[in-house]
Amino acid sequence: MAYSVKIEPAHVREVVIAELAANSNKTEPFYEYQSRAHDLPIVHAPIGIPIYRMANFRTRTAQQAYIRREGKPADYFSIGEENEAAQQRQHEFLLKFANEGRKGSITPIIDVLKGERQRQPILITRRGVVVNGNRRLAAMRSLYDEDSNLYREFSTVKCQVLPATATEKEIVEVEVRLQMKQRTELDYDWINECIAVRELRDSGLTMKELMALMNKKKIEIEDSINALTEADLYLAEWQSRPNDYEAIDDAKQLFFDIAENVKSKTGEGQEVSRRIAWLLADRRRTLKRRVYDFKPMFGKKSDEVAAKLAERFSVELDDSGSDDMEEDDDFSIDLGGETGPTFRPLISLLDDPTRRDEVAVELIDVCEDIIEIERDRRDGQMPLNLIQQANGKLAEVDMTRADAGSLNAIGKQLDAVQAHVEGLRGFLERQRSETQAITE
Structure with a gap:
C-alpha cells in the first residue's frame, strides 16, 4: 500500500x-x-x-x-x-x-x-x-x-x-545554489533546468547574479533560455500540446541546435528553418542517422532543403516583390523590401497537418541526398587536403636543427616521400590524360 x-x-x-x-x-x-x-x-x-x-x-x-x-x-x-x-x-x-x-x-x-x-x-x-x-x-x-x-x-x-x-525569492536561490552545484547526484533534467534559468531571469536577477547563482557562463544561460523558447514553440504551435515537456525529454541537443541555428535567420527563412527542424523532431526516433547529422538541414543548408522540397511538391515559390492584388502603376510604391522568391507557399504546405506525414518522408529523403552529396564532396577533396597538410609539414622542417645521428634516417624518410610523390604524380598524369581524352 x-x-x-x-x-x-x-x-x-x-x-x-x-x-x-x-x-x-x-x-x-x-x-x-x-x-x-x-x-x-x-x-x-x-x-x-x-x-x-x-x-x-x-x-x-x-x-x-x-x-x-x-x-x-x-x-x-x-x-x-x-x-x-x-x-x-x-x-x-x-x-x-x-x-x-x-x-x-x-x-x-x-x-x-x-x-x-x-x-x-x-x-x-x-x-x-x-x-x-x-x-x-x-x-x-x-x-x-x-x-x-x-x-x-x-x-x-x-x-x-x-x-x-x-x-520566497531567497528560498528559490537556496534551492538553486544547492541543486546546481556539481555533485554526485542526479541533475535536473534539461527542461527543468531551462525553466529554472528562465524563471530566475524573469524574477529580476541581473545576468551577473544569475551567472553566479547557477555557476554558468552568460552564453550557457542564453542558450538555455533560447532552447526552452524553441521547445515551447514546437509543443504549442506544431504539436498543439503546450507544456507537454515529457514528450521531448530525449531531445535536449536537438532544441539547443534549433535555437543556435534559427537565431541568425529572420522572417520566412527563420520560419521555414524551424519547420524543417520540427519535422525532424517528429521523426527523431526513426531516423537512420544521428539527429546531429541533420543539423545543417535547418541551419546553413535550410534554403537549399526548402528549395528542393518545394520542387518535389511542385510548389512555386512566390516573388516577394509582387502581391495578390492587381498592380496599379498610379499607386505602386517601392518600399525597399526584400525581393526574390519567398517561402510562403512552402510554409503553408508544411503547416498543413493532413500532409505532414508525406512531407516528412520527402523531407528526410531530400536531407539524405544532401548529406550524401556533401560526404562525396568532402571525400573528393580529401586527397588535396592530405597533400596540402603533408606539404605544410615538410615546409616547416628546419634541417639545420637535425641531429647528426638522425641524418641517415632522415634520408630514408625523404627517399620514401619521394617515391610516394612519384607514384602520386604518375597517377595524376594518367588521370589528366583520361580526362582530356574524354573531353575531346
Missing part, C-alpha cells in the same frame, strides 16, 4: 516546528542562505509534519504532464501546496525520482537510505515546506510505510530550519 499524505494545518506545523527549534540544543552551519554562514537549528520532526514544496524545479515537467493528462487547472500545483491531493501527486513524482539512479555512478536515493539511513538533514522553512530534500522525504515516508519496525527511525525526520524571515 502506497504512503498516503496527510497534511497538518499550516498553523499547527508552525507551532510544532517553532517549539522543536526553541528546544533544540544543536545547530549546524548553513552557507547557502544570503551568501553567508548561518547556524541553523537541527530538529527531529514527525514524518507527517513537513510538506513538499510545489515550486520545486525538479518536478516541474512531471507536474505539467499531469495537468495536461488529467485536465487539471494550470495552477493546480502552484496553489496546491496545502492540498492533500496535490501533495499526494507530488509525493508520487518525488518517489519515482528517488528510485532512479545512474548505472555505474549514482545509486538511487531510496537504496542509500535503506543502507545508511538518514545522514544529512533536509532543509525546511518555519512552515515545514521542504526546500531541499524532497526526494529523501518521499523515500523515507515510503520505507516507513513499507515496514515501520525495520525503518522505525524514519518516524521522525532530521531537519535544518531556515529563519522565519526567509523570503
Whole structure:
C-alpha cells in the first residue's frame, strides 16, 4: 500500500516546528542562505509534519504532464501546496525520482537510505515546506510505510530550519545554489533546468547574479533560455500540446541546435528553418542517422532543403516583390523590401497537418541526398587536403636543427616521400590524360 499524505494545518506545523527549534540544543552551519554562514537549528520532526514544496524545479515537467493528462487547472500545483491531493501527486513524482539512479555512478536515493539511513538533514522553512530534500522525504515516508519496525527511525525526520524571515525569492536561490552545484547526484533534467534559468531571469536577477547563482557562463544561460523558447514553440504551435515537456525529454541537443541555428535567420527563412527542424523532431526516433547529422538541414543548408522540397511538391515559390492584388502603376510604391522568391507557399504546405506525414518522408529523403552529396564532396577533396597538410609539414622542417645521428634516417624518410610523390604524380598524369581524352 502506497504512503498516503496527510497534511497538518499550516498553523499547527508552525507551532510544532517553532517549539522543536526553541528546544533544540544543536545547530549546524548553513552557507547557502544570503551568501553567508548561518547556524541553523537541527530538529527531529514527525514524518507527517513537513510538506513538499510545489515550486520545486525538479518536478516541474512531471507536474505539467499531469495537468495536461488529467485536465487539471494550470495552477493546480502552484496553489496546491496545502492540498492533500496535490501533495499526494507530488509525493508520487518525488518517489519515482528517488528510485532512479545512474548505472555505474549514482545509486538511487531510496537504496542509500535503506543502507545508511538518514545522514544529512533536509532543509525546511518555519512552515515545514521542504526546500531541499524532497526526494529523501518521499523515500523515507515510503520505507516507513513499507515496514515501520525495520525503518522505525524514519518516524521522525532530521531537519535544518531556515529563519522565519526567509523570503520566497531567497528560498528559490537556496534551492538553486544547492541543486546546481556539481555533485554526485542526479541533475535536473534539461527542461527543468531551462525553466529554472528562465524563471530566475524573469524574477529580476541581473545576468551577473544569475551567472553566479547557477555557476554558468552568460552564453550557457542564453542558450538555455533560447532552447526552452524553441521547445515551447514546437509543443504549442506544431504539436498543439503546450507544456507537454515529457514528450521531448530525449531531445535536449536537438532544441539547443534549433535555437543556435534559427537565431541568425529572420522572417520566412527563420520560419521555414524551424519547420524543417520540427519535422525532424517528429521523426527523431526513426531516423537512420544521428539527429546531429541533420543539423545543417535547418541551419546553413535550410534554403537549399526548402528549395528542393518545394520542387518535389511542385510548389512555386512566390516573388516577394509582387502581391495578390492587381498592380496599379498610379499607386505602386517601392518600399525597399526584400525581393526574390519567398517561402510562403512552402510554409503553408508544411503547416498543413493532413500532409505532414508525406512531407516528412520527402523531407528526410531530400536531407539524405544532401548529406550524401556533401560526404562525396568532402571525400573528393580529401586527397588535396592530405597533400596540402603533408606539404605544410615538410615546409616547416628546419634541417639545420637535425641531429647528426638522425641524418641517415632522415634520408630514408625523404627517399620514401619521394617515391610516394612519384607514384602520386604518375597517377595524376594518367588521370589528366583520361580526362582530356574524354573531353575531346
